[in-house]
Amino acid sequence: MPLTKAYMQLSDAALCWLETILLERYGYPFVLKWDGDRIRMTLSGASGEICFDTLQSVFSKPNSDFSCGFWDGTAENWQMASEEFLPTPAVTEPPVPLIRKIDAGYVVHYDILGLTYWMLSRQEEVGRTDLDKHGRFPAIASNAYRNGYLGRPIVDEWLNLLGQVIQRQWPALELKRHRFSMKVSHYVDVPSRYGFDGTYRLLRGMAGDLLKRRDWRNMYFRVTSRVNTRSRLYPADPVNSFNWIMDISEQHELTSAFYFISGRTNPRMDATYEIEYPSIRRLMRDVHARGHEIGLHPSYNTYRNPVKIVAEADRLRRVCGEEGILQHEWGGRMHYLRWKHPVTLRGWEAAGMTYDSTLGYADRPGFRCGTCFEYPAFDPVECKALKLRIRPLVAMECSIIGEHYMNSSLGQGARQEFLRLKAACRAVDGCFTLLWHNSQLCSAEKRKLYLDVLSQ
Structure with a gap:
């Protein structure tokens, strides 16, 4: 089957890059492949797979204006990095269960890979015009700020969850450990403060200290700092x-x-x-x-x-x-x-x-x-x-x-x-x-x- 319209931008190059992200995070060369409108994650020499079957079109677009829900992973017996529910950008009401065991392995009904691509590649910021006075894309325009998850490393939280799925699917694997x-x-x-002032700026500052601020001490410091900031x-x-x-x-x-x-x-x-x-x-x-x-x-x-x-x-x-x-x-x-x-x-x-x-x-x-x-x-x-x-x-x-x-x-x-x-x-x-x-x-x-x- 051809790639879905929603995921035309998630090319083989993007999947290969995501494989590198997973390798650095877990220490194993997982393989990501399209299977119709799903992505299969496998490990060479090991049986089984993890399948992602609910892919989101917004993760391939420079967009911030979409919904976000929250998922209670503890209710499904998964360990969460935060005591708060896990944000689910692009999905208002996550399905229950979100992660399901099947004969071939596990199916994840949330687009963890798409979220990772969208956040890490900064796809959200391409071509944006809602910028501040310095030409910067501001936090307040981001989906993270608008939906209250800017203060959380949600990609890391989702990848921690995916690590748990990996260990249930391939329990013999000892995943890479990271330290704070x-x-x-x-x-x-x-x-x-004043050592590199030009002559005009130095004289203007001295005049201000003397005539406006009556600050003789700072005027003296300007001169001393300028003279002593050479070698x-x-x-x-x-x-x-x-x-x-x-x-x-x-x-x-x-x-x-x-x-x-x-x-x-x-x-x-x-x-x-x-x-x-x-x-x-x-x-x-x-x-x-x-x-x-x-x-x-x-x-x-x-x-x-x-x-x-x-x-x-x-x-x-x-x-x-x-x-x-x-x-x-x-x-x-x-x-x-x-x-x-x-x-x-x-x-x-x-x-x-x-x-x-x-x-x-x-x-x-x-x-x-x-x-x-x-x-x-x-x-x-x-x-x-x-x-x-x-x-x-x-x-x-x-x-x-x-x-x-x-x-x-x-x-x-x-x-x-x-x-x-x-x-x-x-x-x-x-x-x-x-x-x-x-x-x-x-x-x-x-x-x-x-x-x-x-x-x-």
């Missing part, structure tokens, strides 16, 4: 929190990734430093010497221009090479989390980067890709797997405490939100990926919140 982990990263947008960052600068960040990461056995801007496509939005500056070169040497990571933070207007992403990646690697900095992998994240899918994705691939960690929302924290696991990228327009890996971003500090986003206080509310997301990652043995700007660690209150998030 954390990855922390930091934008180097503002390495110095190294000024130690007394409050945004120079890099050594403190690395100290804390090392205490928690973490590696911090510092993402540097190496271009300027919008002077108002991009950094005021150049990576060739002696003080920035020294910072990169210090980061590398302590065993932490240097990465790319492409400038503001590169997200629609793969050629510029390639140029800025090459510039960063060139400067690092001049400083004797060698790394096995190169990754990073887009400035302002700007992302046009899949154009930006292609830029990272063309630049030969190892991973990108942009895919989290700015306006809300949570699971944009439905997962907290790193995975191989897929271009849903050209319908092909890429060498680039996606490292989903779960939480950016500004999304929670920033006045333009959730605007939570620095107290218990923000702490609970960070820890709730961290617990959701731990429940599926995934990775909690956290972004915290160095310039957002100037106060004792913010440092305490950061420490609480890492420690709990």
Whole structure:
């Protein structure tokens, strides 16, 4: 039988990519094949199958406007990663039973594979025009936000369930075990408060301090910071929190990734430093010497221009090479989390980067890709797997405490939100990926919140 109209986009290339996802998750080379309007999942050398017979057309389209129900897996004797019912995007009323034993194996009456494809490939975002002022697809436009599951890694929860079906079908298999982990990263947008100000900006700031604010102390600090930020960052600068960040990461056995801007496509939005500056070169040497990571933070207007992403990646690697900095992998994240899918994705691939960690929302924290696991990228327009890996971003500090986003206080509310997301990652043995700007660690209150998030 020919493929159904609903699934014309789920090609052999997409199935092959999904097989890679399953291999990384479970440790076995499962085979996915079309059988009429169903997909059969088998394992070479083993009898039986798992069949998916209820496929959803919306998972092959760039669409968010569809329904979502919830399924009580515990009522059918399955273990759930969350105490809440499992969301079923595209299905309002899941059938009972949802998973049925048959002679050949099991039949799953929910499109787990389609959901996985739709969420991980970001098919939902292709060609969207409902964007925010920075040209970003916002969380509030997503199906996940509209249906209340953005705060849950639902792909991981469904794949955990599928793992249970696999073990019932092939009980001799010992599936791959995963362990909870954390990855922390930091934008180097503002390495110095005033140290890289141009002459005009410096004089204008000094005049404002003197004439408007009557702040002699800050005027003096502007001049001192500018004079002392040449061969190294000024130690007394409050945004120079890099050594403190690395100290804390090392205490928690973490590696911090510092993402540097190496271009300027919008002077108002991009950094005021150049990576060739002696003080920035020294910072990169210090980061590398302590065993932490240097990465790319492409400038503001590169997200629609793969050629510029390639140029800025090459510039960063060139400067690092001049400083004797060698790394096995190169990754990073887009400035302002700007992302046009899949154009930006292609830029990272063309630049030969190892991973990108942009895919989290700015306006809300949570699971944009439905997962907290790193995975191989897929271009849903050209319908092909890429060498680039996606490292989903779960939480950016500004999304929670920033006045333009959730605007939570620095107290218990923000702490609970960070820890709730961290617990959701731990429940599926995934990775909690956290972004915290160095310039957002100037106060004792913010440092305490950061420490609480890492420690709990």
